[in-house]
Amino acid sequence: MNTLAEKVRAELTQYEHPLFIFDARPATEGVEVVIQYSPPEPQVHTYVFLLRPREIESKQFPWMFQKQLYDCLHDFIIEMFTCNPQRQDV
Numbered sequence: 001m002n003t004l005a006e007k008v009r010a011e012l013t014q015y016e017h018p019l020f021i022f023d024a025r026p027a028t029e030g031v032e033v034v035i036q037y038s039p040p041e042p043q044v045h046t047y048v049f050l051l052r053p054r055e056i057e058s059k060q061f062p063w064m065f066q067k068q069l070y071d072c073l074h075d076f077i078i079e080m081f082t083c084n085p086q087r088q089d090v
Helices: 002-012 053-057 061-079
Strands: 020-027 030-037 047-051
Touching: 002 020, 002 030, 002 053, 002 061, 020 061, 030 053, 030 061, 047 061, 053 061
Parallel strands: none
Antiparallel strands: 020 030, 030 047
């Protein structure tokens, strides 16, 4: 899995964002991509998603990875809402 994690890390070097830090680490079933909020405040959770070996080894990996990364960033930002109509405490 280290080789797959290195491939994902190499792909991540193409992405820089002032609010997020990206990393990849080997996991039992593939490679976990880790997204962390960069500024020290406010502290928010770390977002992690799993890439399976077949996804990383695919010829479409760069395109598929970009789509999945952007989709996950969207989800991460939505999860940062502290209040919204669906989440209001009654």
